[in-house]
Amino acid sequence: MPFTRAGNPANRLVMDYRTTFMHPHERITDPNYFRGVLGNLVxxxxxxxRYGLTGEGFFANYQIEREDRVLRFDGRTHKPFHDRPFESFEAxxxxxxxxxxxxxxxxxARLTR
Structure with a gap:
């Protein structure tokens, strides 16, 4: 897994660029993508x-999980996903x-590389 806490005294999640990226969201190097995700999460x-595992990893779609529902978002625009934003992606x-x-x-991790 390219994100690790191992060997990290602060126990922070850090990106290990020596590993092979396994999931599309792990290939994204632009911190602004994750700022958009965090903005929607808050x-x-x-x-x-939870990030989508299909695709090339440029703008992974994702869903925000709440206690009462999920909300799906387009990774490119960070806007609700199509016409059914409240349906979960396939698990x-x-x-x-x-x-x-x-x-x-x-x-x-992307700002410090």
Whole structure:
């Protein structure tokens, strides 16, 4: 996994660029993509984000998970996904859930490389 906490005294999630990227969102190097994700996570009072696992990894679609529902977003525009934003993507096509802190660490990892 390209994100690791191993060997990190602060136990922060950091990107390990020596590994092979496994998921599309892990190929994204632009911190602004993750700023858009974090903005939607905060604005929609989400507790986690899950990234789509299909695609090339330029603008991974994602869904924000709340206690009462999910909200899907287009990764390119960060706007609600098409005409059915409240339907979940297929579970097998989603990453593990990441917290707000994880997304903040993904931004930081891209700023410090």
């Amino acid at each position: 604005a929609n009072n989400g507790h986690a984000v 097998e096509n989603l990453s593990e859930p990441y917290s707000r802190n994880d997304v903040q660490e993904m931004i930081a």
